Amino acid sequence: MNTPIVILNYKTYLESSGENALELARALKSASEESGITMVAAPQAADIYRVHDQISLPIFAQHIDPITPGGHTGSNLIETLIEAGINGSLINHSENRMKLADIDEVIQLCKQHNIESCVCTNNIATSKAIATFNPDAVAVEPPELIGSGIPVSQAQPEVVEDSVKGVKSINKKIKVLCGAGISTGEDMKAAMDLGADGVLLASGIVKAENPKKALLDLVSKL
Ligand SMILES: O=C[C@H](O)COP(=O)(O)O
Numbered sequence: 001m002n003t004p005i006v007i008l009n010y011k012t013y014l015e016s017s018g019e020n021a022l023e024l025a026r027a028l029k030s031a032s033e034e035s036g037i038t039m040v041a042a043p044q045a046a047d048i049y050r051v052h053d054q055i056s057l058p059i060f061a062q063h064i065d066p067i068t069p070g071g072h073t074g075s076n077l078i079e080t081l082i083e084a085g086i087n088g089s090l091i092n093h094s095e096n097r098m099k100l101a102d103i104d105e106v107i108q109l110c111k112q113h114n115i116e117s118c119v120c121t122n123n124i125a126t127s128k129a130i131a132t133f134n135p136d137a138v139a140v141e142p143p144e145l146i147g148s149g150i151p152v153s154q155a156q157p158e159v160v161e162d163s164v165k166g167v168k169s170i171n172k173k174i175k176v177l178c179g180a181g182i183s184t185g186e187d188m189k190a191a192m193d194l195g196a197d198g199v200l201l202a203s204g205i206v207k208a209e210n211p212k213k214a215l216l217d218l219v220s221k222l
Helices: 019-035 045-054 078-084 100-112 124-131 157-170 185-193 211-218
Strands: 005-009 038-042 088-091 116-121 137-140 175-179 198-201
Touching: 005 019, 005 175, 005 211, 019 038, 019 045, 019 211, 045 078, 078 100, 088 100, 100 116, 116 124, 124 137, 124 157, 137 157, 157 175, 185 198, 185 211
Parallel strands: 005 038, 005 198, 088 116, 116 137, 137 175, 175 198
Antiparallel strands: none
16 A cells, blocks of 8 residues: 555645745654655745755645746746646645636646646545546545534545545546545544545644644554
8 A cells, every 4th residue: 555645735824834834844844754654745836945945845836827838927837836846736726716627737737747736626526527637636625624623534434435436436546635624643544444545634733733743643543
């Protein structure tokens, strides 16, 4: 079995922005080294270079726009993000949803540029639909549980289990993560027991008093 994956979405919390983005990346790197679990930082676009320049760990963008170089003021261009230091990207997060055709285009851009694509979905049906685009990973997150502290793996286990089954029946190489309300070792173990390959999480770690301790607790039951 491959090693489980933890992706920490920094979102736009002050606790994970600017200089704090670096502190959090140090916590991720150190927790990853101690536990042997792959941990990925997904800071805001403006903090990607800062983190990449100071700390060696995998970095995902939170969003990439479906554009090619040229006149697209205010957009996130994949080429620039790669030069800044990303190894992959979240796509279609519930807090930044995209049109179906644009999701497909960004997955194709990631493939062309050899970086990882992790598409967020909101239920079993969208997880299966997105699997037909063959991203590297799908992360299923019921929107009503995001930021709630109620873990999807315990509150809606069927969403995780059936997303895993549905996605793997289309392409078993696609990794299936789950997110929303995940913060403890029990939450992550429940996700892995349901067949998930890892978790996508934010507030439980970003807002923890001691993020490194929270990360080590997260992976303590694996
Ligand atoms: O990208 C992360 C998810 O939206 C989960 O957020 P949360 O861990 O704060 O519930």
